[in-house]
Amino acid sequence: MAVTNQNHANYQARLDFIQHLLHDRLDLKEDAEIVPIQYDPECPFKYNNSVYRISLPLPLPLDKSTKDKARQPGCVPIPAGTKTLIMRLSNPIAEGMNPETRIENEVAIITLASTALSSFHPHVVPSIYGWASAAPPSSQGWILQELMPGTPVNEAFKTLDLPQKQKIFAQMAQLLKALQDYEIPASITGFGGVTIDENGRIVSTAMTSVGLGPWPSYEAHFIDRLALALRKADANSYIKGWRANGVRDRLDCFVERGVPAQFESLSSKRDRVIVHADFTTNNLLFDAASERITALIDYDFACILHPSYEFLRSFDGAGGQFRGWSGDEASEQTAMREAKLRGFPSPIPPTVPDGVKWDVAKTWEDELEKLDVRRPRTIAGIDSVADVDTTLRSILPWRVTNSDVLWLQSEEVIVSCRNENEEQLVKLLGRLGF
Known part of the structure; x- marks a missing residue:
């Protein structure tokens, strides 16, 4: 079936690749045990990475863990006695x-995050032991890293009561505060991604996730992405560039004049922080007995952008992402958006099945407020x-x-x-004055 080919094609070749790499780098005399993590061969959607748990035949001795004296940037020696590792292969x-x-x-973002979150003990950012670029002509990008303890928070989140969720949120707020407070190195001059140059900087x-940048400003980042989205819309046989009914002309005018106007109210537009961009409960590990977060993992989408961007992309499970105008002024989502901007009502509305979880969102907001974390209510212009x-999202609707x-x-x-998406896009442009 076609669905199997999406992720299962070359499955054995990937296992063989990992075995060969481990034998070469660690001088293994026997094969390691390699087990895929959260893997479904019939998943209809392409995974960004194939992730494997590696169990070595014997704990790694000191002389083998430090044999590579010329370590790669961003890497540390594998500790002696290590028996388990994680291998991430980019798709x-x-x-x-x-x-x-x-x-x-x-690799670069993990290096930055390790420093930003260095006050957390034990450490919560996985150490990297080796990596290879996915850039052509390479056939396979990979990262060999530390196996962090704990289980994904999302696996237990629904079963936790509100006080237990509050403990998780308190720790999430601490992590976010540390990422926001970290001073970005002077060598990072733009907005966007990061890499390591020939001098190790x-x-x-x-x-x-864009393939463009870096940019001189947060605003330029959005203008460039909107232009890219419109080019992709031109190539889509269903959308056809949104040229029907005059929508494209309105979009072009919005990119040219509307975006700069929208950013006038963002007085902090020059601020830059480490943005995880997938800061969700499935990328947090925790110890169920102690209810302590043990790791923040998966930095695939991480970048250097304005602190508002984290709220546009993260925190599902903690009251949801902060989204723009939806077109339904009477909806619970619109009410929640206003609560995040202006303050939660007292008392908060009751939570109904399949509705907004007001108690969870208010608890998350309270933990952010305790630490004075920058959040929608304190980021003027985030709306x-x-x-x-x-x-940007509406130009390229996922289902089309x-x-x-x-x-x-x-x-x-x-x-x-x-x-349906064109109708919503027209309403949104109308609201924005275009």
Whole structure:
């Protein structure tokens, strides 16, 4: 079946690649045990990475763990006695991922995050032991890293009561505060991705999930991404550049005049922080007995951007992401957006099945407030930026542009989604004055 080919093609070749690499780098005399993590061969969507748990035949002795004296940038020696490791293999056909910089960006961001979060004991950022670029002509990018203790928070999150969730949120707020407070090195001059130069310095480069950048400003980042989205919309046989009904002309005017106007209210627009961009409960590990977060993992989408961007991309499970105008002023999501901007009502609305979890969102907000974490309520102008981001998302609706989901839907459903999205896009542009 076609679905199997998405992720299962070359499965054995990947295992053989890892075995060969381990034998070469660690001088293994026997094969290691290699077990895929969160792997479904029939998943219809391409994984960004294939992730494996490595169990070595014997604990690593000191002389083998330190044999490579000329270590790669961002790497540390594998501790003597190590028995288990993690191997991440980048998927060369992952949707929207830039192979030129993705491995280098992840290594560099992990290096920065390790310093930013160095006050947490035990450490919560995995150490890197080796890596190889995914940039052509390389056939396979990879990162060999530390296996962090704990289980994903999302596996237990629904079963936790509110006081237990509050403990998790308190720790998440501490992590976010530390990332926000970290002083970005002077060698990183732009907004976007990062890499490591020939002198070992971490410097600006293209953003992994975009393939463009770095940019001189947060605003330029959005303008460039909007232009890219419009080029991709031109190539989409369903969207056809949104040229029907005059929508494209309105979009072009918005990019030229509207985006600069939207950023006028963001007085902190020059601020830059480490943005994880996938800071969710499935990328947090914790120890269930102590209810302590043990790791923040998966820096695939991480970048250097304005602190508002974290709230546009992260925190599902903690009250949800902060989104722009939705078109339904009476919806609970709109009410939640206003609460995050202006303050939560007292008492908060009751939580109903499949509705907004007001108690969870308020608890998360309270923990952010305790530490004075920069958040929607304290980032003046984030609502205007969120509207720009919503426009960006609307130009390339997932169900009409993602190659993995298109073949799962009928032509009728795709066209219906396209037309519904155009209606929403027209309403959004109208609200923005275009």
